[in-house]
Amino acid sequence: MTDEKTIIESSFDRVYRKRRLIQKSLFLLFRLAALINCAGLFLVVSFIALKGYKAISWEFLTQPPIDSMTKGGILPCIVGTLCLGIGSIIVALPIGVASAIYLNEYASPGRFLRLIRLGISNLAGVPSVVFGLFGFAFFVVYLKMGESILAGVLTLASLTLPVIIGSTEEALKSVPDTYREASLALGATRWQTIYRVVLPAALPGTLTGAILGLSRAAGETAPIMFTAAVFFTPGLPGSVFDKIMAMPYHIYVLATAGTNIEATRPLQYGTALLLIAMVLGMNLVAIIWRSVLRKRMK
Amino acid sequence: MATIRQRTDNSVRFIFFVIALASISILFMIMIFLFAEGMPIFKKVSIYQFVFGKYWYPTSSPPDFGIFALIVASVAVTMVSAAISIPLGVMTAVYLAELAHKRVAEILKPIVELLAALPSVVIGFFGMVVVAPFLQDTFGIPTGLNLFNAALMLSFMSVPTICSLSEDAIYSVPVALKEGSLALGATHLETLMRVVLPASISGISTAVILGMSRAIGETMVVLMVAGGAAMVPSSLFDPVRPMTASIAAEMAEAPFRGDHYHALFATGIVLFLFTLLFNIIADRISHKYRQTGEASL
Numbered sequence: 056m057t058d059e060k061t062i063i064e065s066s067f068d069r070v071y072r073k074r075r076l077i078q079k080s081l082f083l084l085f086r087l088a089a090l091i092n093c094a095g096l097f098l099v100v101s102f103i104a105l106k107g108y109k110a111i112s113w114e115f116l117t118q119p120p121i122d123s124m125t126k127g128g129i130l131p132c133i134v135g136t137l138c139l140g141i142g143s144i145i146v147a148l149p150i151g152v153a154s155a156i157y158l159n160e161y162a163s164p165g166r167f168l169r170l171i172r173l174g175i176s177n178l179a180g181v182p183s184v185v186f187g188l189f190g191f192a193f194f195v196v197y198l199k200m201g202e203s204i205l206a207g208v209l210t211l212a213s214l215t216l217p218v219i220i221g222s223t224e225e226a227l228k229s230v231p232d233t234y235r236e237a238s239l240a241l242g243a244t245r246w247q248t249i250y251r252v253v254l255p256a257a258l259p260g261t262l263t264g265a266i267l268g269l270s271r272a273a274g275e276t277a278p279i280m281f282t283a284a285v286f287f288t289p290g291l292p293g294s295v296f297d298k299i300m301a302m303p304y305h306i307y308v309l310a311t312a313g314t315n316i317e318a319t320r321p322l323q324y325g326t327a328l329l330l331i332a333m334v335l336g337m338n339l340v341a342i343i344w345r346s347v348l349r350k351r352m353k
Numbered sequence: 354m355a356t357i358r359q360r361t362d363n364s365v366r367f368i369f370f371v372i373a374l375a376s377i378s379i380l381f382m383i384m385i386f387l388f389a390e391g392m393p394i395f396k397k398v399s400i401y402q403f404v405f406g407k408y409w410y411p412t413s414s415p416p417d418f419g420i421f422a423l424i425v426a427s428v429a430v431t432m433v434s435a436a437i438s439i440p441l442g443v444m445t446a447v448y449l450a451e452l453a454h455k456r457v458a459e460i461l462k463p464i465v466e467l468l469a470a471l472p473s474v475v476i477g478f479f480g481m482v483v484v485a486p487f488l489q490d491t492f493g494i495p496t497g498l499n500l501f502n503a504a505l506m507l508s509f510m511s512v513p514t515i516c517s518l519s520e521d522a523i524y525s526v527p528v529a530l531k532e533g534s535l536a537l538g539a540t541h542l543e544t545l546m547r548v549v550l551p552a553s554i555s556g557i558s559t560a561v562i563l564g565m566s567r568a569i570g571e572t573m574v575v576l577m578v579a580g581g582a583a584m585v586p587s588s589l590f591d592p593v594r595p596m597t598a599s600i601a602a603e604m605a606e607a608p609f610r611g612d613h614y615h616a617l618f619a620t621g622i623v624l625f626l627f628t629l630l631f632n633i634i635a636d637r638i639s640h641k642y643r644q645t646g647e648a649s650l
Contacts, residue, residue: 078542085452088444089461092516095509096468099479154376157369173636174377180563180632181383181625182570183473184597188621191604192386213379220376244362267470274472277572277597281604303474303573310478311577320482327475338470342463 100335103327110325120287125318129326134291135204135299136330139283140273142208142295143215148265150212151219158220159227160249179217183277186214190282205295207283214278215268222264226257229352259348263341270337274330276303286312302330387625390610391618394418403619409583409594411603411613418616422585424623426500426593429586430579431569433504434511438568439561441508442515446557449516450523451545462517469513477577480506485578494590496580501589503579510571511564518563522556523549555642559635566631570624572597596624 118128190210284304406419485497580592607613
C-alpha cells in the first residue's frame with residue numbers, strides 16, 4: 056500500500072521536477088535574448104563613443120574639413136543635417152497632422168478608410184533607397200529642383216510622413232471621447248472641437264512624434280544620396296537650391312570611398328559619435344516625454 | 354439653415370480629406386515614377402531575362418542586365434538575418450511581456466526602441482570596422498565583408514521591429530486564457546507555449562513579416578558590409594550584392610537616362626514589389642486573424 060503511494064508520488068515528483076527544469080532553462084534563454092539586445096546597443100554605442108570622443112573638439116564642431124578631408128571639422132555636415140532634418144519636419148508635420156486628424160476625427164470606418172491605412176502602412180514600408188530613386192526622378196528631375204536641399208527635404212519629408220501620421224493618430228486616440236462629447240454638447244462644431252479641445256490635448260503626443268520623425272530624417276542616408284548630399288562643399292549653404300554635406304553621408308563616404316580611409320578614421324568615429332548622440336538624444340527625450348504623458352493620462 | 358460655422362466646418366473637413374489623399378498619393382507617385390524611369394529597360398531586355406539573367410555587368414560592352422544574383426543576395430541576406438532576428442526578437446518579446454518585472458520592462462523597452470533608432474549608416478560602419486576584421490580573423494576567411502556579416506548587422510534593425518510588435522501581440526492575450534491554463538495545472542512555460550503564443554501567432558507573424566520587410570529594404574548596412582560581389586553566393590561567407598546596395602552604389606555613376614539608369618530603376622521596381630507584397634501579407638494576416646478577445650478562440 057505505502058509502496059504504491061510512494062511510487063506514484065515519486066514519479067509525479069520526477070515529472071514535475073522535469074517540467075520545472077525545462078521551464079527554468081527556457082526562461083533563462085528568454086532572459087538571455089533580452090540581454091543580447093541590450094548588449095548590442097551597449098556594444099555599438101560604447102565602441103563608437105570610446106573611439107570617437109577624442110576626435111570631438113571645438114575645432115571639429117566649428118571648422119569645415121581641410122587637407123582633402125583628413126583634418127579640420129565637420130561644421131558643414133552638422134549644418135546640413137540640421138537643415139535637412141528640420142526642413143523635412145516643417146514640411147511633413149502639418150501634412151501628417153492634418154492627415155491624422157482626417158483619419159481619426161472625420162473619416163467613418165469602412166473600406167475607404169482601410170484602403171488609406173493600408174496605403175500609409177505601405178508607405179512606411181517602402182525602402183529608403185526607393186525613396187531616394189523617387190526623390191531623384193520626381194523632385195530633382197521632373198520638378199527641376201536639381202540636387203538641392205529642397206529636393207532632399209521633400210524626399211525626407213515623404214519618408215517621415217508615415218511616422219508622424221502614426222504618432223499623431225496615437226495621440227488623438229488617447230484624448231478621451233468625453234472631451235469631444237462635452238465640446239459638441241456645448242454647441243461647438245466638429246472643427247471647433249478639434250481646434251480648441253482635441254488638438255491642445257493631443258499636442259504633446261504630436262510633438263513626440265515630430266521629434267521621432269526629426270531623428271529619423273537626420274539619420275537617413277540613402278534618400279539623400281541622389282537628391283541632396285555631396286562629398287564636399289567649401290562653404291555653408293546659401294540657398295535651398297544648394298547642394299549640401301550631411302553627417303550620415305559623410306560617414307559613408309569617408310569610410311568607403313575616401314582616398315585616405317585610414318587617415319580619416321578619427322573623423323569617421325567623431326562624426327558617427329556626434330550623429331548617434333544627436334539621434335539617440337532626440338529619441339531619449341521623446342521616450343521620456345511620452346512616458347510622462349502616459350502617466351499623466353492615467 | 355447652413356450657418357457660416359457649418360460651412361467652415363464642411364470646408365475644413367474637405368481640406369483635411371484632400372491632405373489625407375495627398376499623403377496617400379505619395380505612394381502612387383512613387384509607383385508612377387519608378388515605372389516611368391524603369392520600364393524603358395524592358396525594350397532592351399525582356400522581363401524574364403532581367404529577373405532571371407545571371408549576369409549583372411551594366412558597364413561592360415555589351416552590357417548584361419540580369420539581376421538574379423542581386424535578388425538571390427537580397428533574399429539570402431534577409432533569410433539569414435531572419436534566422437537570427439526572429440528567435441531573438443520573439444524571445445525578447447516574451448521576456449518583456451511575460452517574465453520581466455514591470456520596473457525592468459520599463460527600462461528595457463526604451464532600450465529596444467533606441468536600438469531601432471540607431472542610424473543604419475552607423476550600424477554599417479560598426480560592421481565594417483569591428484565585425485568584419487573580427488570575422489576575418491576568427492574564421493580565417495578572405496573578407497569579413499560578406500553575407501553573414503550583413504545579415505548579422507541587419508538583425509540589429511529588424512529585431513526591434515519584431516520585438517516591439519510581438520510584445521504588443523503577446524501582451525494583448527486575455528488574462529482569462531492564461532488563468533484557465535494555469536488552473537489546469539500547466540506550468541508557466543507550458544501556458545506560454547500552448548496557449549499564449551498560439552493565441553498571439555497572428556500578431557507575431559505580422560511582426561516577423563514587417564521585420565523582414567525592413568531587412569530586405571535596408572540599404573546602407575548591406576552597401577557597406579555585404580561585400581558587393583554580384584554573384585550567387587555559395588556559402589555563408591561569400592560577398593554578395595543585394596538590390597538596395599546595387600542601386601545606391603551605381604546611381605551616381607550611371608549615365609542619366611541610359612540603359613544602366615533605367616535598369617537601376619527597374620531593380621527599384623522589383624524591390625518595391627517585394628516590400629509591397631510583404632506589407633500586404635502582413636495586413637491580410639493582421640485583419641483576417643485579428644484577436645478579438647476570448648470569443649475568437
